[in-house]
Amino acid sequence: MFKNPLGKKKYIEINVSREELMHDVAFPGKYTCSACSSSLSEGELLVNNWVCPRCSFHFALTAGERIMALCDEDSFEEFNAGLSSSNILGFPGYAEKLVRGEQETGFPEAVVTGVARINGHKIVLGVMESRFMMASMGVVVGEKICQAAERAIIEKCPLLMIAASGGARMQEGMVSLMQMTRTSAVIGELHRQGLLFISLLTNPTTGGVLASFASLADIIIAEPGALIGFAGPRVIQQTIKQQMPERFQRAEFLLEHGMLDMVVERARLKETLGSLLALHAGGK
């Protein structure tokens, strides 16, 4: 979808009409909501932004779907599409995982970056693709995020990062941990330039990604119900051997504890981002 040998602008294509999608409602049962177990059709979910119409559970979106849902039509132009990872430590099984990640997602790495427009406002956008090795951050993911921030500095426009990640990419050892430092340093430079940085945390955003660029934004938004935390719930459970509070590490819990600016449901996301961008028009 993003292959672009000729260097032309690339857009995501949607080749199904709304009518066709609605038609699909007649054949329910393809998907099961993992929160309320409702049987749902693809069409029903597509017209509802992949949110369960019964219980508002937010299904995971692919990077392509995310871009389509948020950006003005045909406005997304990807850059750094060719950056790919290699098995830098010779870690057993890593090369195969990279191949599988690319086969499953169509992307050579776990973040897609580009220039786009939301309600006419130019932004640099980075979207993490959680199907690619849980969007763990290795050196290439780190590099693409750094370059996205640098592109925002060059273009003097806001940066929007849509985070989803299991954390650092352990298969790359310490080099992956160092991506926390790198991305944080570059975001520091973006702030010194007076540019707006918005971070959208989606399910799940944990570990090294949350403890670096994703939590360093001017405005932090989360999707309802998203798991957001430094340590994974299983690790905490093993350490403290106690029952977790209800909705622990969920977006609403973090909002209550003062860690987020807002929790915004998917249907209102574009409108909310558009308003924020309008309030910071001119990149400032």
Added chain:
Amino acid sequence: MIRRQFDFEQKYQDFMSKLDQLKDQAEGMDFDLQKEMVELESRMSGIRAAKYQNLSAWERVLLSRHIDRPGTVDYIDYLCESWIELHGDRLFADDQAIVGAIGMFEGRPLTIIGHRKGRSTRDNVRYNFGMPQPEGYRKVHRLLLQAEKFGRPVITFIDTPGAYPGIGAEERGQAWAISDLLMTLSSLRVPVIAIVIGEGGSGGALALAVGDRLLMLSNAVFSVASPEACASILWKTPDKAEEMAEVLKITAPDLLEQKIIDGIIEEPVGGANQDFETTAKLIKEALKRELDILMQQNIDDLINLRYARIRSLGKHFINETVG
């Protein structure tokens, strides 16, 4: 089973004490074994030196966690003619897992910050086994800005299994506290030298490991997550931690090769846990040497160099395929 103890030293000491007994015995004999004894002794000391030259990654993990390994406070005591501990993050609490101080080093005031572990059960509980809560990192943040205000260079000592994974830590924003430090340290307008003295565990260690120089003691380790955790997550069993320690490349020589650290402070044979004085002296010399260089630099140049250094971390590993 994975080895939980670094047992070479014990075996060596046992052998040497038997050798001493033999020597005593040999003295009463009417034949001379002096030459053989000396030979055996020197052979053993050669074997020991060679052993410490060729420790496996897991043996270094065990040494880095050794109960007798000197910690941040030991080094501050050695380095500073005088020092004063400062407490609290001014927001919530004073986290004892991190010690923050101002000390006089070679006639120069420094801000010194490091993880603190205990040697007794009581102290381990008090210092939470060196695992900081968000308020620990926020104390560091406060002390960094203070150092910047007074133009004091900052030294950090890294020695932690990781940031504490607990309910309160999550409620109070562990991730936010850590990322704040990474960003602040990357542009702090005073020289910063970080030294990994023991266990460098994950993001909780990284939060103090950003600066103009990142040095490591030769038996310290620095890992994306503990070998046990990585083995549990990736290989579904913590029993393969020894093997994982090897493939993760977490030792000082590995990290120097990956250009993640800038230098290694070579511990004496037997490790820092057996020879604190020599180790501390080597740290002192390294600090003096690096501080002399950094203090001469113009602060804007220093910040630019630090930024460039951080920006390039791991960059030599990136391929670009034309697609």
